[in-house]
Amino acid sequence: MLDKSNDSLILCVSAHDIREFVRYYPRGKMQVEQLGGKEAMMRLLTVKDPNVRYHALLAAQKPMINHWRDLGLEI
Structure with a gap:
């Protein structure tokens, strides 16, 4: 959806x-990265x-926050 649509509502919901x-x-983070979702968000x-x-921006933040949790570090 992110690569196929120009409709702002569809992009926001996606x-x-x-x-x-x-x-x-x-x-989920791993699967989104494997499918190119990280680049699409950027x-x-x-x-x-x-x-x-x-x-x-909110969608791009979430994998980063989870990454810190995976490392066992506090934000």
Whole structure:
């Protein structure tokens, strides 16, 4: 969806869904990275629509936060 749509609502919902997938599914971060989701999120940070950028930023943050937890470090 992220590569095929220009509709800002679809992009926002897709970014949100990816964020929630990483949040609730233990291996979600790994699967999103394997499918190129991380790069897609970074591309969304350059879209003109501020709502899309906001949701992309939130989605990009979630794997990073989980990474710190995986390392056993406190933020």
